């Protein structure tokens with residue numbers, strides 16, 4: 001369970017990115033975080049893992065107040081948060097297995113991490129996760145031999161190898177084609193359900209968010225202007241989040257990708 005209480009962020013430049021954000025995400029719930037460019041989505045994700053320092057407010061992961069932590073305690077708490085990145089953030093010259101095992105680096109002792117030697121239980125878990133993300137046969141390939149979709153699967157397996165209590169994803173499908181994007185979102189949704197993991201996914205594609213999130217949070221100018229199930233994301237709500245002009249663009253670009261959808265009732269056709 002993740003809980004944000006009155007979280008605000010103003011950068012040193014004076015840019016106010018987040019204002020008084022409060023919500024909680026229970027175990028197993030996948031939240032699609034949407035909003036126009038500059039709305040504060042990345043700032044919110046980064047405040048949660050403290051890559052960006054919140055200006056005020058509190059963040060709890062389970063019983064732990066993340067906003068209180070520093071140094072070693074903060075590093076330990078970060079291990080409990082799995083991150084999935086737009087550009088995958090893999091070590092290209094390492095194998096798929098080594099990349100997944102790097103999710104354990106925060107847990108193994110100094111000499112083991114220097115030599116990249118991992119306990120057998122970590123290796124067994126990594127094999128299991130690679131099977132789960134559909135890459136069981138690819139464990140010995142170098143990361144730079146994989147397609148974008150396969151790389152993101154490695155990114156997901158690496159995040160899960162941490163045994164996280166929370167998943168944060170920063171535009172995980174932005175570099176992928178529409179079909180692969182749906183596969184990746186389906187995978188993230190599936191593993192969160194299986195592992196009872198809460199997740200927040202910063203995502204530009206509204207249709208994908210509607211299809212694969214349990215709940216949508218819409219940000220506009222650093223404030224939550226929508227919080228509800230995908231079915232409640234009406235045209236009016238979307239206009240409130242994006243503004244009419246931007247919303248038209250979103251709809252057009254989705255249509256041009258031949259995604260069949262009906263927004264009126266938030267009824268979205270499942271695509272393969």
Ligand SMILES: Nc1ncnc2c1ncn2[C@@H]1O[C@H](COP(=O)(O)OP(=O)(O)OP(=O)(O)O)[C@@H](O)[C@H]1O
Nearest residue numbers: 011013015016017036037038039040041042043044
């Ligand atoms: N490092 C920074 N220093 C100063 N201002 C920043 C910084 N990062 C973000 N901002 C500002 O904070 C606000 C929110 O930006 P943020 O990147 O969080 O939005 P976003 O919704 O993730 O946008 P996008 O979808 O384009 O990535 C913007 O006004 C932005 O200019």
